[in-house]
Amino acid sequence: MCWSVPGKIIDIEGNIATVEHSGVQRKVPLDLITDPAIGEYVLVHAGYAIQKVSEEKAKFTIDFFKTRGKNA
Amino acid sequence: MLKYLDEYRDAPLALEIAEAIRGLSTKPFNIMEVCGGHTMAIRKNGIQKIVGENINLISGPGCPVCVTSKVDIDKAIAISQIEDVALCTFGDMIYVPGTKMSLSEAKARGRDIRTVYSVYDAIGFAKKEKEKKIIFISIGFETTTPTVSAAVKQCAREGISNFGILTLNKTMPAALREVLSEEESKIDALLCPGHVSTITGTGMYNFIVDELGVSCCISGFEPVDMLKAIYILTEGHEVGEKKLANAYERAVKAEGNKKARAMMEEVFRAASVEWRGFGVIPGSGLELKDDYAKFDAGKIFDIDVPPAEETDRCMCGDILRGKLKPIDCKLFKTACTPEDPQGACMVSSEGTCAAWYKYGEL
Numbered sequence: 001m002c003w004s005v006p007g008k009i010i011d012i013e014g015n016i017a018t019v020e021h022s023g024v025q026r027k028v029p030l031d032l033i034t035d036p037a038i039g040e041y042v043l044v045h046a047g048y049a050i051q052k053v054s055e056e057k058a059k060f061t062i063d064f065f066k067t068r069g070k071n072a
Numbered sequence: 073m074l075k076y077l078d079e080y081r082d083a084p085l086a087l088e089i090a091e092a093i094r095g096l097s098t099k100p101f102n103i104m105e106v107c108g109g110h111t112m113a114i115r116k117n118g119i120q121k122i123v124g125e126n127i128n129l130i131s132g133p134g135c136p137v138c139v140t141s142k143v144d145i146d147k148a149i150a151i152s153q154i155e156d157v158a159l160c161t162f163g164d165m166i167y168v169p170g171t172k173m174s175l176s177e178a179k180a181r182g183r184d185i186r187t188v189y190s191v192y193d194a195i196g197f198a199k200k201e202k203e204k205k206i207i208f209i210s211i212g213f214e215t216t217t218p219t220v221s222a223a224v225k226q227c228a229r230e231g232i233s234n235f236g237i238l239t240l241n242k243t244m245p246a247a248l249r250e251v252l253s254e255e256e257s258k259i260d261a262l263l264c265p266g267h268v269s270t271i272t273g274t275g276m277y278n279f280i281v282d283e284l285g286v287s288c289c290i291s292g293f294e295p296v297d298m299l300k301a302i303y304i305l306t307e308g309h310e311v312g313e314k315k316l317a318n319a320y321e322r323a324v325k326a327e328g329n330k331k332a333r334a335m336m337e338e339v340f341r342a343a344s345v346e347w348r349g350f351g352v353i354p355g356s357g358l359e360l361k362d363d364y365a366k367f368d369a370g371k372i373f374d375i376d377v378p379p380a381e382e383t384d385r386c387m388c389g390d391i392l393r394g395k396l397k398p399i400d401c402k403l404f405k406t407a408c409t410p411e412d413p414q415g416a417c418m419v420s421s422e423g424t425c426a427a428w429y430k431y432g433e434l
Binding site: 004006047 | 191
């Protein structure tokens, strides 16, 4: 339906970012993103960046089970 | 290490969550995974096997290739026959059978049909090949539609006039209401599509919980993501609580992606469109607004294709509705294989039958 992969913005030129994912770099239009910055991670779907990935929230999913998973 | 991926493929953690789910689950629980990406990831990672007997994971209508109707495939093939047209499409669409042929057969007969990874690649062709009319087959849900909106706006801005789209985009709410409102629907909860939700936000699912009484949990696509979502849904199911939850917080914000939605709403409006296996669902698709009508392949060309004949032996329709599983279809693994697909669910890389064929039936 809509595979997307998280990639790191390593360069921005105008409206186009260079995004790296597992060593592969691709030119990605930023039309759908606000305030992109180098070093940030974005989800890339069908060639476009569709959302930023939140570092803080990413940790939450893992920690979710460190507390809850064990007590079930 | 693949950041934001490998952490969620941690097998010991996944098995620990699965054990917690089995410990929690005491009664039958039917969960529909709406998205074809989830269907494939569930089968690939053997999620059904490890969550226990009570939990039954059912595939839904969330594969944009699978829900494309035969008549829409015939329209694409008709466009490919027009002189100076180069038809661009996502790869999976190539093998979906139309009434007389598929796009791959039309390509084999010499038509200019190109598979692309992005509509952005199709714009590249339009810039380089002025003599060609570049037509993109625009399929997809709320995740993909903003990319096409951005492309259409770019062409309008840059005066690229030899570009157009065949709009086959669809939206989720109306189809989900249709599936869940069926009398014999036995679906207790939805595993909701993570990447559609990055665009729509979480509010799109409120009516499903509040009006239809079906719990929703938004999920990512890695094993830990999906198991977390199933865990949250099972918690609610065991105490009879209907709720909306977001288990994919790293990518899905409650408000979604406003910029992408605004772009979609500027370029497209709702339309009633045909879904394979469903027929026409009111307000379930999109069409270009008048300001962008010059990019509408349906208006650029006079495409007239007869109603398509659906083979009644192919059960894709009922599989997309979650009523049947691939093993209930007589054609599955006999007349219908990836090499000779009879229906779209076997063709698409996110199709239910393709997933079952590749990764096994349980």
